[in-house]
Amino acid sequence: MFSSLFRAAGVTVVLFLAGFALADTDSLVPIEAEGVAPVEYNDENSARVRAMRNAVQNASVQVSANVHSTQVMENGNLTVDYLRVNSSARVTDIQVLSEGRDGDLYRVRILAKVSPNQICANVMSNHYRKSVAITGFSMEHPEHATLGHLGSVDRSLAALMVNDLNGRQGLRALSANYMTLYPNTPSAPTQISPRMTLTRAVSAAKDLGVQFVVSGVIRDMAMENPDAPRASGWDKWLKKVGITKAKRTRHFVFDVFVHDGYSGALVFQSRYRTYGLWNEKNNARVGFGTAKYFSTDYGQEVRQLIDQAVSDIQQTVQCQPFMATIAQVSDNRIFVSAGAEAGLRPGDFLSVYRTSQKFDRQGDSFWQIIDTRLVAEVKQVQPYYAVAEMAVGTQRLNLQMDDLVMAW
Template identity: 75%
Template sequence: MKIFRHIQTIVALLVLLTTGAAAQSSMPDLRMVEAQGFAPVEFNDENSARMRALRNAIENASLQGASNIQSTQVMEQGNLTVDYLRVSSSAKVSDVQVMSESREGDLYKVSILAKVDPKKMCANVMSNHFRKSVAVTGFPMEHPEHTSLGRLGSVDRSLAALLVNDLSGLNGVRVLNANYMTLYPNSESAPTQISPRMTLTRAVTAAKDLGVQFVVSGVIRDLAMENPDAPRASNWDGWLKKVGISKASRTRHFVLDIFVHDGYSGALVFQTRYRTYGIWNERNNAQVGFGTAKFFSTNYGEQVRIMLNQAVDDLQETIQCQPFMATIAQVNGKRIYISSGAESGLRPGDYLSVYRTSQKFDRQGESFWQITDTRLVAQVKQVQPYYAVADLPIDADRLNLQMDDIIMAW
C-alpha cells in the first residue's frame, strides 16, 4: 500500500508539473515595454527630429523584447585589427503610445509605451498602411529538357503569372506581372552574378523601367522524374504488391529558387530554395501544361500548389517587413512631387523621410547605389491616383535634392 501511495504521489506531481509547464507555455509573449528615443534637431525642424526620435524609441523597445548580439574580433600579429559588435532584434513592436515628448535644446526626446512580441518578425519597423510595388519577372529553367513530360514548357512565364495572381490583393502589396523579362541570362549562376556588395544592378535598372520598389525573380532548378522509365500506376498494383511484386514510383521533383531585390539599391533582401515532389502518373505524350486545372489535379500538381502557397506567404512577409519607398519625380523649391499616390495608400498629412541616392564604384569597378539620409521629412499635402505632392521644411536646393532621389516611410 505504501508503494502504491508513493506511485500515486509521483504521478500527481508529474501531472501538476506538466499542467504548469503547459499553462506557462500557453501564456502570451506580448508584454508592455517603456522606451525612450532621441534625435538631434536640424534646420530647426522639429517634425523630422520627432520622427527619428520615435523610430529610435521603437528600436529600443524592440531590443528590450529580444536582442541578438554578434561579436567579431580579428587578431593579426598580436594586434586587434577588427573589433565588430552588432546588436539586432527580431521582436515586433505594436500599439505604440507616445507618453511624453519634448525638445531640450537641439535634442528631441520621445517616451513611448508599446507592446512587444519576441516571436514576431519585422523588428524595428513601424507598421504603416502603404502598399509596396512589386514586379515578378520570368523564371528561367536550368534544365529546359525536364519540361517535355506533360508539355510544361510555359512554366517560365506561367509560374510568374501564378505568383502575381496569388499576391494580388494581399495586404501591403501592389504587384505587376513582368514575366516577359528575366534578370539572369545564365541561370546556373543566379544570383551569384551580383556584386561583392550583394547587389544586382540589373534589378535597379528593371525597377526603374517598371516603376516598382521590389523585383521578384528566380530560377527553376529541377522538374525531373526520379524514375523516368517507371510504368504508370494501374489497378493491378495493389494485387501485385500482395504477392511481393513492387514497381518503381513515378516521383517527379520541383526545385525553385526565389530572390527579392530592392529596386533602389539592388540589395538582395530575400533568398530561399523551395523543394517538393509528387507522383506524376500522366502519359508521356500527355499535353497537361503548367498551372492548368489538369496539372493541379495531379498529385504532383497538388504538392507544387502547397509549395507555392508557402512561397507567397514568405514573399508577403518579406515585403511587409521592408519600409515603403518611392522616387521623387520633380523638385520645385520646398515642394517635391512623388511618383506614388493614392494607389499606394498615401494620404494628406503623412510624413515621409527624404533620402539622397548616388551611384558609387568599389575597387573592383563594380557599381552600387548608396542611399543617404537627409535627416528631414516631407509632409504630404496633395494626393492624386498616381502621384503625390509634399512640402519640405527647407528649400530643396539646400539638400541638393534631384530627380530619382527617394522618400521612405517605416
C-alpha cells in the same frame, strides 16, 4: 547562441551572435522608452519623427534583442570591435508621455505595448503597400518540361505568384514574366557583384516603377524513373503477391531571389523542392498551371510549394521599409511616385534620402543611399502620386529626380 572563427592572411575574425528575450511569452508587455534625435536645419518635425523611431526601437530591444558582434584581429592586435543590437519584437499602441526640444536635441518618451518573437520589429511602415515585380523564371534544363508539355512554366509560374501575392496584405504585385535576369542560369545569382547587388534588378525596377524585383530559376522538373510504367488498377493485386513497380516520381526544384529595386541588394534567397507522382501519358498535353495539372498528385505538391514561396516573399517584403522615388522637386515641395494605391495619406511623414551611383575597385557599380535626416509631410494624395512639403528648400539638400523617400 553560437560563435565562429575565421583565419586568413594573418587576420582573425571572430563572429559572435546571441539572442535573448526578457519576456518568454507572446503576451503584450507595457514598456516605457525614450528616444532622442538631433535637430537638423531647425526642423523639429524631422527630429520628432526620428526620436519616435528611436523610442520604438528602444522599447522593442527591452523585450527581445539579438546581439551581433564582430571582432577583427591582425597579428594579435584588435583592430575592429563592432557590436550591433536589433530586435524582432512588435511594438503597438504607442502613447506619447512627453516630448519637446532640449537644446539641439528632441526628446520623446513613450508608453507602448510590446509583443516578443514577432516577425518585424517596427510596424510603422507595414500599412503601406509595397510594389513587387515578378520576372520570368529561367529554366536550367528546358528539356525537363517536355513531358506533359509544361514549357510555359517559365512565365506561368510568375503569373501564379503575381495572383497569389495580390491577394495578400501589404503588397501590389506586377507581372514582368516576359523578362529574365539571368542569362547564365547554372550560376544564378552568383554573377552579382561582391556587394550582393544586381544592377539589372535596379534597371528593371526603374523601368517597371516598383520597389522590389522577384526573380528565380527552375532547377529541376525531371522524372526520377523515366522508364517507370504508369500506374494501373492491377498494381494493388500485384503488390499482394510481392510484385512492385517503380513509382513515377517527378521533381520540382526552383530558386527565388528578391532584390531591392533601388540599391540592387539581394534581400532574400531560398531554394524550394518537392516531388509527386506523375501518372499522365507521355504524349498528354497537360500544360503548367492548368486545372488538369493541379488535379495530379505532382501538381498538388507544386501548388503547396508555390504557396510557401509566396508566404516567404510576403514576410520578407513586409519587413522592409517602404520606399518610393521622387519624381519632381520644386522649392520645398517634392512629388512622390506613390499615392493612395500604396496607402499614403495626408499628414504622413516620409524620410528623405539622396541616392548616388558609386564604383568599387573592380569597376562594378552600386547605389549608395544617403540619409538627409529630414522628413517631408504629405499634403496632397492622388491615386498614383503624392505631394509632400519640407521645412527647408530642396536646393539646400541638392535633391533631384530619382532620389528617395522612405518610411520604416
